Amino acid sequence: MEEVMILGSGPAGLTAAIYAARANLSPLLVTGSELGGQIATTTDVENFPGFPEGLTGPQMYELMLKQAERFGTRVEYDEVTGVDLTQGPPFRVKTHSTEYQTKAVIIATGARPRKLGVPGENQLIGRGVSYCATCDGFFFRGKELIVVGGGDSALQEGLFLTKFATKVNIVHRRDQLRAGPTLQARAARNEKINFIWNTVVTEIVGNGAVRAVRLKDVKTGHEYERPIDGVFVYIGHLPNTHLFQGQLDMDEEGYLIVDNRLHTSVPGVFAAGEVHDRIFRQAITSAGFGCMAAMEAEKYLAALEDRLQPVPAAVSR
Numbered sequence: 001m002e003e004v005m006i007l008g009s010g011p012a013g014l015t016a017a018i019y020a021a022r023a024n025l026s027p028l029l030v031t032g033s034e035l036g037g038q039i040a041t042t043t044d045v046e047n048f049p050g051f052p053e054g055l056t057g058p059q060m061y062e063l064m065l066k067q068a069e070r071f072g073t074r075v076e077y078d079e080v081t082g083v084d085l086t087q088g089p090p091f092r093v094k095t096h097s098t099e100y101q102t103k104a105v106i107i108a109t110g111a112r113p114r115k116l117g118v119p120g121e122n123q124l125i126g127r128g129v130s131y132c133a134t135c136d137g138f139f140f141r142g143k144e145l146i147v148v149g150g151g152d153s154a155l156q157e158g159l160f161l162t163k164f165a166t167k168v169n170i171v172h173r174r175d176q177l178r179a180g181p182t183l184q185a186r187a188a189r190n191e192k193i194n195f196i197w198n199t200v201v202t203e204i205v206g207n208g209a210v211r212a213v214r215l216k217d218v219k220t221g222h223e224y225e226r227p228i229d230g231v232f233v234y235i236g237h238l239p240n241t242h243l244f245q246g247q248l249d250m251d252e253e254g255y256l257i258v259d260n261r262l263h264t265s266v267p268g269v270f271a272a273g274e275v276h277d278r279i280f281r282q283a284i285t286s287a288g289f290g291c292m293a294a295m296e297a298e299k300y301l302a303a304l305e306d307r308l309q310p311v312p313a314a315v316s317r
């Protein structure tokens with residue numbers, strides 16, 4: 001019987017592990033197939049406090065992992081394939097190799113940006129292709145960019161990028177945006193923003209760094225290459241929550257619903273990071289949520305222990 005299992009090895013899961021381990025809970029962390037989570041896919045992290053020179057995503061993962069293990073976290077390099085959270089504690093967690101029982105669970109399975117799925121995209125991530133303006137905008141001072149998408153995120157991030165870029169071209173497959181009217185008005189007022197309507201990206205071109213995109217006008221079928229320095233993609237985020245469907249409350253997009261102490265709809269099951277946070281989506285905020293979830297799990301386990309112990313006679317003087 002485990003005290004607490006942590007699902008996911010991104011900043012949220014590893015920070016939860018550090019806190020849970022330092023609370024003497026000897027947590028078991030299941031990494032999932034993406035060791036280190038999304039941050040481990042990037043080359044430059046310049047906004048995580050404590051690293052004034054920056055560091056790479058894989059370095060951040062290694063350091064967090066080392067810190068979690070130093071205090072007694074046990075790490076399973078496996079993936080959770082099923083859970084039963086309906087009748088617990090104990091909850092059941094199944095991986096490819098083992099079935100576990102645990103008194104508490106911290107879900108930190110994160111999310112993933114929806115990709116364009118075009119040639120060049122995967123090879124050029126971190127080399128001009130990005131899914132996060134807050135993370136990478138700073139690297140594009142004086143450059144010309146493309147933002148793909150037509151919703152609130154595309155406009156919000158596009159507007160943010162105008163702080164650095166000379167020009168931000170918003171490529172949208174339709175001739176109307178889904179974004180709210182205030183953002184649309186703000187974008188229309190911004191001289192650095194240019195809309196390219198009825199158009200999709202068919203390829204991202206570059207050898208080691210983005211050099212151009214191939215664009216296709218969906219009305220005329222005309223396809224052409226356009227030189228560009230960077231491509232920011234905002235066509236949605238997908239939380240990794242399919243395992244919990246029907247067991248935990250989720251919103252319409254599949255993000256776990258938590259209260260302000262990160263309790264999910266099942267007592268004893270907590271969520272941390274992008275699996276519930278659709279707003280901030282940063283390594284530091286995810287790490288913060290990991291800390292909170294572990295502290296709450298510790299309190300939950302202490303209360304559970306109280307319930308199982310016989311009540312001693314009142315001490316009187």
Ligand SMILES: Cc1cc2nc3c(=O)[nH]c(=O)nc-3n(C[C@H](O)[C@H](O)[C@H](O)COP(=O)(O)OP(=O)(O)OC[C@H]3O[C@@H](n4cnc5c(N)ncnc54)[C@H](O)[C@@H]3O)c2cc1C
Binds near residue numbers: 013030038125126275
């Ligand atoms: C290219 C890129 C660059 C970025 N750059 C920055 C940056 O510079 N600064 C910054 O602050 N943020 C950056 N971000 C955002 C940051 O990476 C995320 O906010 C952060 O990683 C979210 O952490 P998380 O722990 O919530 O989830 P994730 O990082 O998404 O980690 C999820 C974890 O859950 C695991 N998992 C999933 N399913 C299962 C399962 N079934 N069983 C077990 N485990 C599972 C995965 O293997 C993974 O380890 C960047 C993101 C991307 C994509």
